Amino acid sequence: MTQTAVVRCEPYETDETLETISTEGIDMSNLDIFEAFSVESASGTEVREARAAYAARPFFSFNANRARLYHAEALELLRCARTESVDVIFADPPYFLSNNGVTCQSGRMVSVNKGQWDMSKGPAADFEFNKAWLSECQRILKQDGTLWVSGTLHNIYAIGFAMQMLGYKILNDIAWYKINPPPNLSCRYFTHATETLLWAKKNDSVKHKFNYELMKKENQGRQMQSLWQITPPKPREKHYGKHPTQKPEDLLRRIIVAASNPGDLILDPFVGSGTTGVVSVRLGRRFIGIDACEEYLNVAKSRIGDAITEILDGSGR
Secondary structure (H helix, E strand, O other), rough: OOEEEEEEEOOOOOOOOOOOOOOOOOOOOOOEOOOOOEEOOOOOOOOOOHHHHHHHHHOOOOOOOOOOEEOOOOOHOOOOOOOOOEEEEEEEEOOOOOOOOOOEEOOEEEEOOOOOOHOOOHHHHHHHHHHHHHHHHHHEEEEEEEEEEEEEEOOOOHHHHHHHHHHOEEEEEEEEEOOOOOOOOOOOOOOOEEEEEEEEEEOOOOOOOOOHHHHHHHHHOOOOOEEOOOOOOOHOOOHOOOOOOOHHHHHHHHHOOOOOOOOOEEEEEEOOOOHHHHHHOOOOOOEEEEEOOHHHHHHHHHHHHHHHHHOOOOOOO
């Protein structure tokens, strides 16, 4: 008989130093999407110990029902999330690019190594990791929800293939043109000036949410195209520190406005320095972010806290 390990999530304390932000007419409650989850071993004789602490207590909770950060491995915690509980997922997963090479940063040659989390375990293992977290995202998306995945040539094609295998319906592949990218030091390649965003719904039979008119208005009355010219993160976005693959707030603003409504729940399973959370709270969305690195979570905590304070004191941008 196959054994199953069940992990129960206990109550947690929340931060009450900030008042609840007013979102009149919108239900901003219920960020409690994590519950018991089961783990079955392949052999049926051994049970892998699930990490209950991840689901039991957020790393930080902003005025209870506005935003939460979790210190966790993404896949572990996604398995603990309720089915069809999230409106939009933005994921910027590891590129598996840390291979002891070099790149150009601020005019200097620097290592491309970002940390152990970005080290490849080989194409097959990397693919299985991506397929596993993508499968959980598909399960927890609501029927009209969508998934956005950002990547480069190092990982985006394998991710796209995994999405097709799982039955996702890919809606667009959007090219984010960085406008002023760093030069290529080897002079043996074209300069890498774009990243790819894959936008998908959970399958071909559901009707997804898309604020077409808002995107058209933002593009001066014309249909928004799939080539987005957006500058890299501004200096103020790195005030508390930076993440090596940090995305600009303007990019996340367009994504969140396009695919969600005020009060919707946004999830980022690889939250890094918290850009998705900053933009979500400014736009009146609820937010959950997950990351395995406490250093980056502390940056995210400070940035999201500032964004909420800006709103409360009327200085929000």
